[in-house]
Amino acid sequence: MAVTIRDVARASGVHVSTVSRTFSAAHLVNAQTRTRVLAAADELGYRPNRAARALSTRRTGNLGLIVADIANPFFPPLIKAAQSQARARDYHVFVADTDEQARVEEELVRSMAKQVDGALLVAPRLSNRLIAELGRDVPFVLVNRRVSGLPGVLMDVAAGARQAVEHLAGLGHREVAVLTGPRASWTSQEMVRAAEACAGEHGVRLHRIGPNPPTEEGGAASADEVVSSGVSAVLAYNDMVAVGLIQQVERLGLTVPADLSVVGVDNTHAARYFRPALTTVDMPVAAAGRGAIDLLLQAVTTGESPGTVSLDTRLVVRDSTARR
Amino acid sequence: MAVTIRDVARASGVHVSTVSRTFSAAHLVNAQTRTRVLAAADELGYRPNRAARALSTRRTGNLGLIVADIANPFFPPLIKAAQSQARARDYHVFVADTDEQARVEEELVRSMAKQVDGALLVAPRLSNRLIAELGRDVPFVLVNRRVSGLPGVLMDVAAGARQAVEHLAGLGHREVAVLTGPRASWTSQEMVRAAEACAGEHGVRLHRIGPNPPTEEGGAASADEVVSSGVSAVLAYNDMVAVGLIQQVERLGLTVPADLSVVGVDNTHAARYFRPALTTVDMPVAAAGRGAIDLLLQAVTTGESPGTVSLDTRLVVRDSTARR
């Protein structure tokens, strides 16, 4: 039925091993034979069978990519970049979605472990301990999570948070709330840590409100607390939270940015077309996706764990923040 | 290294074939042996090797899912639904992104063909002829595209478009523009066809403007033409186009919906939080994803092509449309 290496061998008058080598180690075969084999392969429409190859080499050519929620606009550009980077290296990517649940995440990792050469864990919700444990089964690269001994790509959200707080301080805000994200989110922890340190330096009092689900609903739900806390500015865990918050406080009769300044994080597409357009921390999502794939493939092929790389973030000022 | 069927066989004192059968055809093995084997497997942490299985059965257990652009908010909920449906049936899903380019799409299908048991083509940009041709290599299910002989899931956007036109007609609009999408988009064709028929019935004149890229930029770019055409209402190819259009016409000094009513399509997340909140046609995206996977697995396992199913759409009225 399907055309195999054997058909190609027959058609070009060489042994199957030679055909195999023309595809997997071209330099080992004579240039003339190679072109002959390639011609025959092309003619017959031969495509190597990855399953068979996987069986021999113990490499599947597949990578896993686990995210909390594909529908969260933070992830698609990252997935897209990772995907195309992997494809360029002739790897396929399984994308899986954990619905923000640590249990599902663990289950996914376990079930993927044996069928991929490595996996990307993006903003995982698992405990460090469990991540380290699972990391013994499959090569991992973490995105936005730091676990000692495991390679990772971090977006330096701390720098962005500092810029945000300075920006707000510069606008005269002295009482600022930070809406934290999921408890297990490294990004959230970093953000809060940096914001607190920076607030101290600028004479700003920081109110911590959270944890909040990383969604519009999460933002909306904390509107009351924000209002009653008397702050004049908010740094939200992400753009969706910011949007949810803004909508709700406007329903309560406030205006953004006149009555309340709001800063988001992620610089998702939505931040640009929401009204007021969101001041937000830009995250280098595509670069992170590409970089993570590079690290992962390095780990997979060399067997040793590459280090951790950190990418810059920066504040993008738009219309949701104003002088107090 | 990894624990294989052979280890389990040894540990439980049976032949490998019996172990194999315990996992792939449990009814063929004695209940006692089965529990013994399962115990051993569990103890050793055995997981069947899918590549090896694929080699024997000629089934990979993988499905392909090809979309035009993961970052287009229309797709993630569909991907998510398809993904989880497939996972529940013990299939894995490769997601790939064509960047809206037919050539890339063709290449992707070809390269996936031999490594998946079937593929979902969502809103493909390829020609019918090519789709039919590629369909001979792999079982396909199409979403939002009708190609005779191939199974598909269609969202009845025509019905939604009719409702939209009736809605606008009811608000007193007599000159309406329709911003068409990519030339190869079945959705766009359906939408225009239905809108035209319906416009005729309600004494509305329909101006066709396009094709437009299915993005905000696409919408923004057609703002001039919309304004100069003198229409009082617009039906846009999708929500992103609608948003882009609205932003641009507001830059030109108009107000939506006071000066121009705009209807989107897709009912993406953004439609809800954009200001003005978008009147739009709701698409049953998750249901389509699940349904498409079901059809695909049916095609894969029975070998015969299931039919085409059509899902309802409906107009959701929000704040971007008003009486003329």
Add this chain to the structure above:
DNA sequence: CATCTTCGTGCAAACGTTTGCAGTACGGGT
């Protein structure tokens, strides 16, 4: 000219499953 490399190729044994076939044991029907 003998010896040593290098290069290109073939041979055959893996890789971990599945599955058609054959064999055994047992219980029931005649």
Add this chain to the structure above:
DNA sequence: ACCCGTACTGCAAACGTTTGCACGAAGATG
């Protein structure tokens, strides 16, 4: 007592590759 069917299990040949090893033919070296 015999035969047959059923239920289970083992045997071994696939599935399509890769890869260590061996071998022969040149070419290089002394």
